[in-house]
Amino acid sequence: MDPQVARKRLERMLADLDEAQRTLIAEAGDSSMHVARLSQHPADYGTDLSDQEREDAMRRAAQAERHEVLTALGRIDEGSYGRCVVCGAEILDERLDARPDAIRCLEHQREYETTRD
Template identity: 35%
Template sequence: MDQARERLEGERRHTLARLADLTEDFDAVVAASRDTNADDEHDPEGATIAFERSQVDALVRQARQHLAEIDLALERVDSGTYGTCEDCGRPIGDGRLEARPVARTCISCAGKPRERRR
């Protein structure tokens, strides 16, 4: 479990750094929209400021969700249930946990439609 905790804590540090970068990007886009009086909705040169803001906001929300998943995985490490499928109770394969440390289900259960699980 020490290796799992180490992997998850590394993933958490990486996600926090990414979230900080994205927050800076978001703040820069918002500041740029305040500092310009261009009609970005009709700008033929590319993406609108609103689109860029929306895109960065989506990435921020995604990073926050991943951070929440990491925290839940760390709770599973503490409770001794990390690496056990929440649906069937069998072990989650090492390869899956290495690729997706926050995985809550084994490959077999993950491949089932959500309503058919359990």
């Protein structure tokens, strides 16, 4: 994958993530107003708590993805883009094409996904 093409795609992903983040924050603002109204009806409260958990999970996922996009951009600057951060193996072009923010080979990505929290 041409690093310049990858950089453009990563910058685009970053802009999309920031946009999604703004939308989430705006929605979170709406839902806290919603909670304030619902607090007069304690029986409905549980529903809002799970909404909150879902929002937190989405926010965490977006932050993790943003971190990977930034890492991948940093690696373009370093000249190490396209290599696994763990073992240094070249990441397949077709994988980078599907996920320009991939910073691990398939083996280490699987390991990362099964070991994190």
